Structures are given as C-alpha cells and as structure tokens.
Amino acid sequence: MLPEIRGLNEECGVFGVWGHEDAARITYYGLHSLQHRGQEGAGIVVTDKEKLRIHKGMGLVNDVFNETDLDRLIGDGAIGHVRYTTAGSSDFINCQPLQFNSQTGSLAVAHNGNLVNANATKRQLEHQGSIFQTTSDTEVIAHLIKRSGYPDVKDAIKSALSMVKGAYAFAFLVEDALMVALDPHGLRPLSLGKIGDGYVVSSETCAFDIIGAEYIRDVQPGELITINDQGIQSEMFSPASAPAICSMEYVYFARPDSNIGNINIHHARKNLGKVLAKESPVEADVVTGVPDSSISAAIGYAEATGIPYELGLIKNRYVGRTFIQPSQALREQGVRMKLSAVRGVVDGKRVVMIDDSIVRGTTSRRIVKMLKEAGAKEVHVRISSPPIVNPCFYGIDTSTKGELVASTKSIEEMREEMGADTLAYLSVDGLMEGIGREKVNDHCGQCLACFTGDYPTEIYPETDHPYDKVIGGK
Template structure:
C-alpha cells in the first residue's frame, strides 16, 4: 500500500504535489518522490523518509514544470531500500516515461524472471519496474495501447500514475483493489489515491477512476478508455477498515461513516457492560463513537497518541512495530483507573499491539479491559499490497477467538461479523475483496 498523485496544470505543480503527498502520508512513510515534466525533460527528486523532510523550498523551486506525479512508499515484499523509491523512469524511442504505483503484482517474480531471461537488467526489486518495462516494450507512440497490452500480462493490484510526453496518465487494475480518484481545481486536473490530496490543494473530487479504466490527461482534456476484462470490481475492504483517512470517500463509501457504523453494529452483536468506551487512535475513534452512542455508555480518551509517530502496522519489522506502539500510545491513568473499559480497534493482525495496550491499560489501573474489533479475524495473507506475507504472522490463522482473548489478556473479545461489515458499507459483501478474512482470492496468488 502506497499513495500516488498526479497533476496536470498550467502552472508549476511541485508545491501542490508536496502538499498532496503530505495528505497521503498515512499510506506510506518510508520514502517519497516526485517527477515533473518541464516540457524538455522529466526532473525527479526522491528520498527516504517523510515528505516534510524530503523537500526544501529551494528543491521545490528547482522542480519547475506544470505536469507531475508524486509517490509515498510503504514497502511490502520488495524491502525498504533507496533504490526502490518511486517514481521510477524508463526511456524508449527518445522519450522518457515515469511511473508510480500503489499495489502489488502477484505474478511479479515470474514476469521478472522472464524479462531477465530476455536480457533485461533491473535496477530495483520493485514490481513497478516490471510494469514500466512492459509499457516501454509495447509503446510505439500510443500509450493507451501499450497500457492495455501490459494489463493483459500483469496480475494483481495496481493504481498507477505516469508521465508520458506532456501527459499525465492514470490506470487502475480490473478489480479496483486500490483506490484512485479524479478531481479538478479550475483548469488543473488531479488524480490521487484519496480525495484529501485533491481537496488540500484547493480542488474538488469529481469521481472515482473505475476499475480497469485508463485516463490520459493532456492539453486537449481528459480522455477515458477501458481495459476489457471479465474481472469484477472488488474494492479492498481494509481501505475502509483501516488504511484510508477518515475523510476519504472511495467508491461511494465514506471511511468515517463506515467505521462509525461498524461501532454501532458491534454494540448490537457484542454488547458489553462497562463504564467507558475507549478507542485505539486514530482509525478506532469513529467506531468507538458509534459504539458509545449506540450503547449510551460514556466515551473517553483512555489512550493518548503521539502525533509525531507513524502508523505502527506499516512499520517494516516487528521490532520497530513493538517500539512504535510504546512511543505512539500511552494510557491516560486518570481516565481509566478503577474503571471497566471496552477498547475499540480496527483489527488484530499479529496480536502484539493489542497485548501491549491491554497490559499497559491494566498497569494504569483499568479494572477490566474488553476488546471489540471492527473487522472479522484476519486469517489469510494479503497479496495485493499489505505486508502480511505469511500466515504464521497472523494470530487468527493459528488461534481461536477464545485463545486470542487469552493470548492478549482481554476480559472478553469479539469481532464484527461478515454480515455486520456488509451492513456498515451498505453494499453486498460481494463488492469487496475480503480474502484476508475468508481466503477467497479474486486473483489467484499462485498465478504464473
């Protein structure tokens, strides 16, 4: 999971890209980059770390041009290395192509091996480079035709922004796993992973970019084409459960409303007689509000968040995640002491965060700590861009709910049902990819 943005404008875009990428920082905190077309060449700057640290006013002035793309990176299987920072660039027929991607190809390794056998030399371990190589292979001046041929070959999740000869190009996989939206600010056209990146720079989201859709934005306007496929849209349910910002509205579902509804439904499915409802910030806040309102139980801030910490789930190693939890969340003893509380969180993936929080809340004086989770148990690995590569890391894949309850030290534990999740989104569950819950993968992860 990463964040992408592309802007076609009549003025310099570097500053707008900077602010847009900042608003997508929750989608990836390990590295960032932008590429800008100045009419003569594509300029690029990339760096490890956060957007705010990667660019100075001087560097943004140097990146002069009215067309650009940006990326914030969260590494999955490829690892966190500077050579994997996007956008990446390739050259064909005297032209430069730069691309940035959010997603993960399930047939990346097979495609890479085939390309290497044909003499291709790779500069990264990033599956985005495979997409770039295939586009440049098929490109003869018609970028849409090259993308369609590429989409016939690649399998998995991808939401891509690209720069090609005075154009911003965006395309989304036929399942629409990862989000991609379109917006405008007067004459400017913006594509991004979430609407916040459009709104923060003064634009308005106009619509979602459809599953399998290919957009080309140039001086003549916005041109839409589609890759014909038998696949059906399967938006990732975890975007609404956890990844997207609370203010994101993706494929007609608002993340805040979805999460609050999950809390209300959890109260119906798993009521709890407690003194206080406490959220795990930030994605647990709307669900805790919904739970508290439905239960008519007071809502309290029992955990104080360090706003300068990143998201613990997307830290690359378990040791970093453990340290980040301690730095990020601290119990508020005056609120929880002597009280029985119910803790609302979006998911239990490995179990270490929940165990740590419950232990520290008890140390702070909480009398009872119950947990309610606004997603079903995560039992299966994700192959579409989330860092759960092996089921041995998923506590629910190896333990029953009762065993998890004992493992994390909760007085009780309950997860929302699949039906409850569908009710929260007010759509059939068939509209979502829920493979992490039931192992039913829309794209076979063993495909070759």
C-alpha cells in the same frame, strides 16, 4: 526501529496533476495528505513538455523536499508517490516514482498495489534480456511497456497492462501527458478531480480538500484515463471484473475525511462500531478507541450502547519512526513511546477497548496490559473487523498465513494471551452492513480475502510460490 502501533501497513499513495503552473507544489501538498499511506520514501516527477525532472528520497515528505527542491521542479504536469515497503528492500533505488529514459522519450511511473505475477514475468523478461535496476514489482510494467513494440505510448501501456495481474493504481507521466489506470477489480482506490483548468488524480479524496480541488468521480476498474493539453480521454483497457475494493481501506487505511465509492470513511467506521455493539454488547463504564483509525468505530460503539466514549488512550504525535533501541527489553517497551493510557479515565473502570484489527497480537497484548496497569478493572476488547486469517497479496504486509494470530489460535486463546476479560470480532456480514454494501450476484463490491480466503484474482500458480511464502512486494 520503534515497534509500530498498528499491525498493518499499506504500501503507498499516488498523486498526479496536469494543467497547473505550479504542479510540483500542488503534488507536494497532495503527498502531505497521503502521508499516512507511506512514510519510508517520497518522490515527485514533473514535466515541462520537453523533459522530465525528478526528486525523491527516503523519509517523510517534509524530510525529502525543501523550497529549493520544489523550485527546480518546473512544469505544469507531475506525479508523486509516498511509499511503504512490504517485501523487498526499502533502499533509495526502489523509491518512487521510477523514471526511465530512452532515445524515444522518458517515462515515470508511480504504483499503489502489488502485481501477483511480477516474479514470473520478471524471470521471463530477464530470460529475454531485460536488466532490472530495482527489486520493485513496479519496474516490471516499464519493461513491458518498452518491449510492447507499439510506437504510441498509450498503446504500449495498454499492452503492458494486459499482461500484469493483481492490484494496481498506476500513474504514468511522459513529456506531454499524464495517464492513470486502475486494475480490473478496482482493488485500490483512485479518484479524479478538477483544479482550475487542470486535473488531479489521487489515491484518496482527502488530497483534493487540501489543494482546493473539486472531486469529479472515482476511476473505474479497468479504466485508462489520458490527460493532456487537449483535454481528458477515458477508455477501458480491460473489461471490468467484479469490483472488489480492499475492505481494509474502509476499516483502517484511508483517512476519515476521504470518500471511497461515495462512502465516507468516518461514517463507515462509525457504523462498523454500531454494528459491533449490536453483535457483541458488554456491560462497561467507558468506551475508548486505539488512536487513530479506531476512534470513529469507538464513537459508534458508544453511541449504540449508551456507554460514554472517553479518551482512554493518547497517541504521542512527536515520536519519529526511528529510535535507537540498545536492548530487546527497551524495544518491548517501545509502544509506550507512542501510546499512553489516561489513568484518570480508566482507573477503576470497566473499559471497552475498540481496535480495528488484530494481525500478530503483540500490540493488542501490550495495550491491554497498559490499560490494566493504569487501573482498569476490566478490559473488553472489541474488533471492528472480522478475524484476519489469510494473507494479502495485493499490497498489505501480511504475506504469510503463519504470521496471522487469528489463523493459528482460537478467539479464546487470543483473549487469554492478551490478558483481556473478553474478546469479540465483527462478523463478515456485519462488516458489509456497516460499510453499506449488499451482495449482488454473490459479489459485494469489496475484497474480503483476508477474512474469507476468497481472492478476486488468481494467486497460485501465477506467483510460482507456495501459498505460505512471501511473494512480490516493493
């Protein structure tokens, strides 16, 4: 595997459509726009009101689907999924959507997030006789639905949702309905849109633009929406808790052209750069951002300081995710396959390098070295988020505290290790200011757990695992 340019990966994206004659192709295009949320697998399930049909596979959306595959997926309702694996295997068997068949009907489910009580619930279900076919925490919800005892699938889903904890944006598909649900804290994004006489749901609003859909609103925390041929129905399956959308959606995960909570991602990142410039100015000749998610913040930093923004780093768009690496030495050089320093921009210059986060620190060290080898006289690293010092249990691949460099080293130690001339992070207050949030009754509408350790849900002992161990995962 080629080393990833970025240090964080988010699990997946979900998409759904109801009431469109070409639901599979609409979902295909929707998944294309969500490809940044997961590149290990993709899948689509459709319904023609009588049966569900599924096609899924490992790889990018383009690799998994062709015209013949889409022609076979006949129906006017569909859900789709793009997947990134954090813990657990990346085998085909875990590729989503997951489909389950029984004598009473079929159910398909796609999930973005992580259930923090999945392990304990799975052990209980196995004790009661359930047999699991995957290692995905998503399968837990299907077993809970089936064991609920409710003949109506909506009641069964509501019962199952009351028993899971953590982060989830679920899309469920049965023969005659599409249903979506968001956890009571709204940790993951999910939006509702309109396309012709039908409806669409998506992890990000950028998918609406590519298919020509109109954004209606965000799905609310604790809300279950049912869409069928009779229309759309909304109800609360749980009282909404203090809203806590993941802060890293604004910092890194979401596409710049998406809106979350009526906040545009590009504008939020640009503002983060401006606040960072106010908090940590430095004398320099050029500002550059690590492609792609840091570019907006770099533009904001440059505007606030008056230092010119330049493309000092270029991303190679044509390098695949896998690459035969015969030696460790070549693996260490892998970042050069994906990023290049522009010597004509940085040679002899004092460079401010804007990045959105530092997780393990290895990539930052390589980029600083690359800039200096290209002739940069000084490299000042500025991070448009606070230090990540706590693991995420809600669907990001930082499940252990020990792997986070900011939790074990001081800023000066990190600076020295990466070879930067200076290093500074955005403050937590600066993060909220940049995004445009204010604390109300001690809540700011965002999950800040990876920065502060203040988790919006119970983590331990629900997982029955020590704080430092890997848990959950798809």
